[in-house]
Amino acid sequence: MRICIIAEGCYPYVVGGVSSWIHSMICSFPKQEFVIQTIVADRSLRGKYVYELPPNVTEVHEVYLNDSDWGRKRMRKHRMNKKEYQALRSLLLGQKIEWEILFDYFRKHQVSLNGMLMGKDFLDAVTELYQLNYSQVVFTDFLWMMRSIYLPLFTVLQAELPKADLYHCICTGYAGVLGSMAKYFHGGRMLISEHGIYTREREEELIMAKWVKDIYQNIWIEQFYKMSSLAYERADMVTSLYEHARELQVELGCPIEKTMIVPNGIRVEDFQNLPGKTEEDQGKINIGAVLRVTPVKDVMTLLQAFGFAKEREPSLKLWIMGSWEEDAEYAEECFGLVRTMGIPDVEFTGNVNMREYYGRMDMTVLTSISEGQPLVILESFSAQKPVIATNVGNCRGLILGEYDDYGAAGMITRIMNVEEIAYAMTALARNEEMRIQMGKNGYQRVLSRYQLSHLQDAYKKIYKDFAESMQLAWEEEGQKAAEEKPQPDADSGRN
Amino acid sequence: MAGVGVKLNRIFEKKSIAADLVGFVYSVVITIAPMIVIIANILLIGWKLGFNEEAYLTRELFSCTILYTFIFALLVVAPFNAVLSKYMQDAIYAERYEDILPCYYVGLLMTVVLGCLIGIPFCLWEHFVGGVEVYYVFTGFCAYISMILVFYSMVYLSICKDYERISIFFLIGMAGAFILAWVLKYRCGWNTDYSMLFALTSGFLLIGILEFAAVKRYFARNSNRFLPVLKYFVKWWPLVVTNFFYILGLYIHNFVFWTSESRMVVVKSFVCNQPYDMATCLAMFTNISATVIFITHVEMHFHEKYKIYSEAVIGGKKSDIESAKRRMFRQLGSELMNLMRVQFIISVVIYLLCIVVLPQFGFAGSVMQIYPCLAAGYFILFLMYAAILFLYYYNDLTGAILTTLSFCGVTFVCSLFSMQLTEIWYGMGVVLGSFTGWTVAYIRLRWVERHLDTHIFCQGMLLKQEFAPRPSGLVYRLQTEENKEYKKSGIIK
Numbered sequence: 001m002r003i004c005i006i007a008e009g010c011y012p013y014v015v016g017g018v019s020s021w022i023h024s025m026i027c028s029f030p031k032q033e034f035v036i037q038t039i040v041a042d043r044s045l046r047g048k049y050v051y052e053l054p055p056n057v058t059e060v061h062e063v064y065l066n067d068s069d070w071g072r073k074r075m076r077k078h079r080m081n082k083k084e085y086q087a088l089r090s091l092l093l094g095q096k097i098e099w100e101i102l103f104d105y106f107r108k109h110q111v112s113l114n115g116m117l118m119g120k121d122f123l124d125a126v127t128e129l130y131q132l133n134y135s136q137v138v139f140t141d142f143l144w145m146m147r148s149i150y151l152p153l154f155t156v157l158q159a160e161l162p163k164a165d166l167y168h169c170i171c172t173g174y175a176g177v178l179g180s181m182a183k184y185f186h187g188g189r190m191l192i193s194e195h196g197i198y199t200r201e202r203e204e205e206l207i208m209a210k211w212v213k214d215i216y217q218n219i220w221i222e223q224f225y226k227m228s229s230l231a232y233e234r235a236d237m238v239t240s241l242y243e244h245a246r247e248l249q250v251e252l253g254c255p256i257e258k259t260m261i262v263p264n265g266i267r268v269e270d271f272q273n274l275p276g277k278t279e280e281d282q283g284k285i286n287i288g289a290v291l292r293v294t295p296v297k298d299v300m301t302l303l304q305a306f307g308f309a310k311e312r313e314p315s316l317k318l319w320i321m322g323s324w325e326e327d328a329e330y331a332e333e334c335f336g337l338v339r340t341m342g343i344p345d346v347e348f349t350g351n352v353n354m355r356e357y358y359g360r361m362d363m364t365v366l367t368s369i370s371e372g373q374p375l376v377i378l379e380s381f382s383a384q385k386p387v388i389a390t391n392v393g394n395c396r397g398l399i400l401g402e403y404d405d406y407g408a409a410g411m412i413t414r415i416m417n418v419e420e421i422a423y424a425m426t427a428l429a430r431n432e433e434m435r436i437q438m439g440k441n442g443y444q445r446v447l448s449r450y451q452l453s454h455l456q457d458a459y460k461k462i463y464k465d466f467a468e469s470m471q472l473a474w475e476e477e478g479q480k481a482a483e484e485k486p487q488p489d490a491d492s493g494r495n
Numbered sequence: 496m497a498g499v500g501v502k503l504n505r506i507f508e509k510k511s512i513a514a515d516l517v518g519f520v521y522s523v524v525i526t527i528a529p530m531i532v533i534i535a536n537i538l539l540i541g542w543k544l545g546f547n548e549e550a551y552l553t554r555e556l557f558s559c560t561i562l563y564t565f566i567f568a569l570l571v572v573a574p575f576n577a578v579l580s581k582y583m584q585d586a587i588y589a590e591r592y593e594d595i596l597p598c599y600y601v602g603l604l605m606t607v608v609l610g611c612l613i614g615i616p617f618c619l620w621e622h623f624v625g626g627v628e629v630y631y632v633f634t635g636f637c638a639y640i641s642m643i644l645v646f647y648s649m650v651y652l653s654i655c656k657d658y659e660r661i662s663i664f665f666l667i668g669m670a671g672a673f674i675l676a677w678v679l680k681y682r683c684g685w686n687t688d689y690s691m692l693f694a695l696t697s698g699f700l701l702i703g704i705l706e707f708a709a710v711k712r713y714f715a716r717n718s719n720r721f722l723p724v725l726k727y728f729v730k731w732w733p734l735v736v737t738n739f740f741y742i743l744g745l746y747i748h749n750f751v752f753w754t755s756e757s758r759m760v761v762v763k764s765f766v767c768n769q770p771y772d773m774a775t776c777l778a779m780f781t782n783i784s785a786t787v788i789f790i791t792h793v794e795m796h797f798h799e800k801y802k803i804y805s806e807a808v809i810g811g812k813k814s815d816i817e818s819a820k821r822r823m824f825r826q827l828g829s830e831l832m833n834l835m836r837v838q839f840i841i842s843v844v845i846y847l848l849c850i851v852v853l854p855q856f857g858f859a860g861s862v863m864q865i866y867p868c869l870a871a872g873y874f875i876l877f878l879m880y881a882a883i884l885f886l887y888y889y890n891d892l893t894g895a896i897l898t899t900l901s902f903c904g905v906t907f908v909c910s911l912f913s914m915q916l917t918e919i920w921y922g923m924g925v926v927l928g929s930f931t932g933w934t935v936a937y938i939r940l941r942w943v944e945r946h947l948d949t950h951i952f953c954q955g956m957l958l959k960q961e962f963a964p965r966p967s968g969l970v971y972r973l974q975t976e977e978n979k980e981y982k983k984s985g986i987i988k
Contacts, residue, residue: 037968047970060971069958070965114956120949127948130813139813143952151957160968 001032001467001474004164004182006175008039012051012060015323016292017375018170018195019051021264026054028456029463031475035059035162037182039174042066063159063178065152069114078109080121089125092146093132094226103181106157113154117147134215145216149223153177164188166466169231171198173224176231183234189466192231192238193262196372196393197248199228204370229253237462241373242394243402262462264373265455268446271382274359281360284317284345285429288361288385290354290376291368293324293331298390298416300337302367305421307343312422313429317345319361321352358383362435363428368392369415377410378450381442386410386435388424390417401445409442529649529665536669537561540676540694544687552761556627557688559765560635561695562772563617566746568642571610573742575602576650577734582727583651593718595651599710601724603647610643617764625762631689638696644703651710664705672698733892737899741883744903744932745876748924749775751910757861770861771921777853777862778869778922781845785838785877793830793884800826801888808951824944827885834881842874861918868922875929876902882936886943889950894939902932 005011005026011019026034034057040046042064053060080088087101105111116122126146134142156174161182169179169192176192183190202224206217232238232254239262240246246259277286287306291297299320306318324331338346349357364380364387371393378398380387387410389395399410411428413420428435467474541547546554579602586594614636622632652661676694679685685693728735752758752771760766804819811819846867854863879902886894906928913923943950 053971055973057971058973059969061968062970063968067958068961069956070961070963072962072964114958114960117957118953118955120953123949123952127813135814136812138810139816140808140810140952147957158965162969 001166001463001472002035002164003029003032003166003168003463004035004037004162006037006039006167006169006179006182008171008173008175009041010170011036011038012049012053013038013040013045014326015050017372020375021195022170023051023054024452024455025459026057028452028459030054030056032056032463033058035061035164037061037063037159037162037178039063039065039156039178059162061160061162063156063174065155065174067155069112071110071112078111078115079119080105085121085125088121089128091226092125092129092150094222097226097230099180099230100184102157103184106154107185111154111158113151113158116154117151122147122150137215145219149220153223153227157181161185165470165472166191166463168193169235171195172228172231173198173202174227176235177227180230180234189237189470190235191462191466192235194238194240194245194249194372195264196370197240197245197252199224199252200248201370225252232258236466239462242397244394244397245372260462262455262458263450264375264378265450265452266375266378266382266446267452268382270355271358271379274355274383276359278360281317283315285313285315285363286361287316287318287388287425287429288357288364288380289318289320289322289366290364290379291320291322291366292326293320293322293334293348294327295330296368296370298367298369299330299334301416301418301421302365303334303337303343303346304341305367305418305425306346307341308418308422309425309429310343310345312426316425316429317347319347319349319357321349321354321357323351324348354379358385361385363388363410363425365421365425366390366395367413367415367421371395373398377442378446381409381439381446381450384439384443386428386438386442388413388421388428390415390421398445398450399442401441404445404448406441406444406448407437409438409445528662532662532665532669536673536698537691537695540673540691543673544676544680544691546687546691549687553686553688555759555761556631556765557692559761559767560638560692562767563765564635564639564642566749567613568610568639568646570742570746571613571643572606572646572650574735574739575605575609575728576647577738578728578731579724580650581731581734582724591718592714593716594720594723595714596711596717597719597721598724599648599651599714601721603644606643606647607640610640614639621762621764625764627762627764631692634689634692634696638692638699641696641699641703645699645706648703648706648710651713652706660709661706664702664709667705668698668702671701731892733896737883737892737895740896740899740903741880744899744906744928747903747907748910748922748928751907751914751924752921755914770918771865773862774865774869774922777849777866778873778925781842781849781870782838782873782877784841785834785874786880788837789830789834789877789881789884792833793881797823797826797830797885797888820947827940831878831881831885835878838874838877842870846870864918865921868920869925870922872922872925872929875926875933879929879933879936882933882940885940886936889943889947890954891939891943891950894936894943897939898932898936901935902928904928905931 005022007018007022010016011022013019034054036053036057036059038060040062045064046062047060049060083098083101084105087098087105090097091099091102123143126143129146130137130139130142152174156177159178159181161178163186164182165188167179167182167188167190169175169190171194172192176198179190179192182188199221203221206212206220209217212220229252232249232252235254235258237260238249238254238258239260240249241261241263243261246261249259250256289297289299289302291299293299302318302320306316310316310318324334335348337343358379361380361383362385364376364385366374366376366387366389368374368390369392371390373394374389377387377389377395381398387395387399389399389410389412391412391414396412399412400408411424413424428438464474546557549557579598582598583595586592586598618632618636621627621635622629649661652658672694675697676690679690679693680687683690749768749772752768753766755768755771757770758766758768800819800823804816804823807815807819849866849870850863879898883895883898886892886898906924908924909927910924913920916923
């Protein structure tokens with residue numbers, strides 16, 4: 001079976017949880033042919049992969065959200081016919097969007113994006129929307145904001161897509177649009193595997209964003225809702241990592257019969273027989289934070305909480321393991337905070353081999369403001385370490401247990417709550433017995449439900465069912481299907 | 496013309512025929528004072544030096560040299576001036592005053608080169624075929640180049656709204672020419688015609704130098720950025736075309752009549768049709784005030800409405816934009832009607848004066864037969880020019896090209912036909928050409944009104960344009976025997 005993975009801004013360009021998941025999925029099915037359709041920011045990223053592509057990846061296709069307007073002739077202002085205009089209007093107004101007509105329009109007419117967005121049809125449709133709902137705002141600002149909102153979508157609609165039997169989108173959003181479009185043009189099936197809930201994540205980002213305010217935030221959010229609705233409507237199956245995510249998908253318009261929960265899984269055996277504490281660690285309680293130093297991980301709160309906890313429990317030491325190149329400015333702020341507050345025993349290691357460090361930790365911590373089902377918690381459980389995590393995504397379910405009664409495997413705090421995080425650090429540091437018990441609980445939990453083999457089995461069944469529904473031959477994978485070469489995500493910072 | 500505009504508006508606000516006439520006198524003095532000074536000076540020198548006692552051929556050669564100097568200097572300067580003015584206005588708006596001197600030099604070089612390309616072959620012809628002495632031909636050529644410098648530099652000073660200074664330079668230049676002509680004739684013993692030609696050439700050169708000095712004084716700093724000026728010509732080429740056809744249209748009917756049987760050929764080089772040329776000159780002076788009246792009026796009233804509309808576009812609701820647009824176009828219509836009303840009164844009065852007074856000064860016969868029709872033609876022509884200025888306001892260069900092209904084309908074709916008619920209908924070419932041009936401009940203005948939203952909101956580009964097919968999104972393909980070709984072509988890594 002030829003499977004096209006459609007990913008947005010992750011694999012194979014950056015290390016992270018989702019990238020790692022995709023890579024292990026591809027490696028898990030070496031007898032299936034994979035094609036990767038990626039959505040990246042611009043052409044500067046062309047071919048810059050941080051993963052070595054497995055041999056069953058036969059092609060990589062890229063779409064750039066920030067691209068030039070290509071065409072042999074000067075800007076062509078192609079006018080739409082009545083049906084096409086109605087489709088554009090329906091898209092802008094969000095009323096029964098006629099996506100097929102839009103797909104055809106962008107495919108058949110070799111539309112110039114300059115011509116389209118600077119053209120009369122777009123102006124008329126925007127004016128109509130403005131008169132209906134936003135007649136009290138500055139028109140020019142409104143028009144330009146609409147252009148900037150629709151530019152990436154129209155760029156995506158122009159993409160040439162590879163042919164495949166199954167289009168496996170790793171999120172909704174632009175990937176969902178590409179998947180829907182590919183299914184429309186080439187047939188086949190469409191599967192969405194959401195790690196976080198894309199629409200909600202974008203919504204959270206937009207609410208916090210400084211560059212967009214008031215009604216424009218709502219318009220942007222509506223835009224993401226439209227794209228998600230399309231993806232949910234066209235998909236044959238939609239998987240999520242945990243129950244609450246599934247509920248959100250249904251709330252966002254995904255038919256419940258299409259949904260399915262497939263939790264994350266990791267190779268537990270990789271975290272066995274880890275090297276333990278060193279001489280350096282004597283008398284120290286090590287807290288590990290495996291993360292990229294970025295705002296979404298809220299490292300500032302982590303540092304402040306650690307500062308307070310350290311005052312109460314001087315034996316604490318914080319290890320921040322992960323890269324800081326992604327947002328150097330934020331990282332610099334974090335380093336500055338450590339200096340200003342004079343917090344001792346904070347170590348920024350950068351990217352390291354986590355297998356050398358997990359054994360030395362007494363607990364791990366994750367203070368993110370947004371997560372799905374973090375692999376770092378599962379890794380920590382595999383290493384029998386308790387986890388302190390904010391109540392985002394499936395962290396509560398993982399730590400307190402949803403489907404078992406093994407007991408708590410760490411502590412849950414509210415997001416950005418310095419006091420609660422500091423308290424949890426102190427509490428765990430002062431109670432070794434509890435730490436050990438929680439570590440064991442976590443280990444039992446990961447063994448029972450979150451192993452890579454579980455994930456592979458679930459997707460094997462899904463893929464196989466799709467193959468059978470299309471009367472395609474399904475070749476069984478060998479015993480060592482899941483083995484893969486060490487990749488960048490074997491190190492820290494995947495989260 | 497802000498200062499001029501305020502004064503003129505005070506006059507026109509009285510809304511009486513007398514006020515219109517006073518306004519006319521004022522605007523004529525402002526616009527054509529330099530021309531009047533030159534013409535008056537030529538007449539004065541001619542009278543003082545006894546030019547009428549010269550042989551007929553000598554007189555005609557001198558007249559034709561001066562006529563050609565004027566017409567072709569204007570024609571040469573016209574195409575580039577619009578773009579250079581645009582560049583200069585943009586530089587002033589952006590306070591890049593140091594960019595104006597490079598613009599002046601580039602424009603001057605281009606204009607002089609074009610002038611030489613036309614002038615030198617003609618001068619060679621005049622000497623070798625017409626048999627005119629080298630010194631005379633060369634002096635005529637110098638007068639022509641000096642006149643190019645004068646007209647060219649005038650644009651720069653006009654933009655600085657320094658009309659008084661321009662008039663003073665003309666006065667100084669012509670006073671100098673008058674004295675020099677007298678000295679050459681009576682102290683050095685030169686021929687009358689050559690004394691006059693040499694003195695006028697020196698006068699023109701003096702005016703040009705004074706203007707150049709004034710430009711250099713205004714814009715002392717020089718950024719030496721010459722390339723952006725040339726790039727403006729690429730970007731604003733329609734302005735070159737528009738201006739060229741407008742000026743060509745102004746004279747093309749003369750060129751047509753220079754081929755008629757009543758034409759006169761001097762020294763096998765200069766061709767002219769005196770009655771027709773004289774009637775053209777009178778018709779132009781009858782209506783010339785329209786340009787100033789219009790520009791000043793527009794600056795005072797329409798510009799205000801245009802500004803309100805622009806502000807609404809930048810920061811207003813759609814309803815504000817729509818109402819500002821309605822008001823602006825109402826004002827536009829009223830400006831055109833107002834111009835027609837004022838100019839009509841002025842033209843009628845001057846026309847009657849010409850009909851009554853001129854025959855007593857020897858203007859009669861053919862000239863006065865041709866004049867009425869041409870006066871009507873020029874009346875429409877200047878209304879057309881007003882419409883073109885409105886098209887410029889909306890940046891509708893296509894409309895401006897269509898207008899001037901149709902004006903020039905129809906004037907040319909219809910003049911060929913009107914040449915066959917009786918004298919009284921000779922000017923029909925100009926009437927029909929101007930009317931066609933005006934109609935095109937008016938239709939185009941209405942079109943702009945209907946499509947203004949598209950015109951305003953759909954200009955420019957959002958993304959960088961690449962003139963190539965979209966590169967394939969395929970960036971990697973597993974290396975197998977079949978896809979070696981892909982690798983060779985660089986599609987895959």
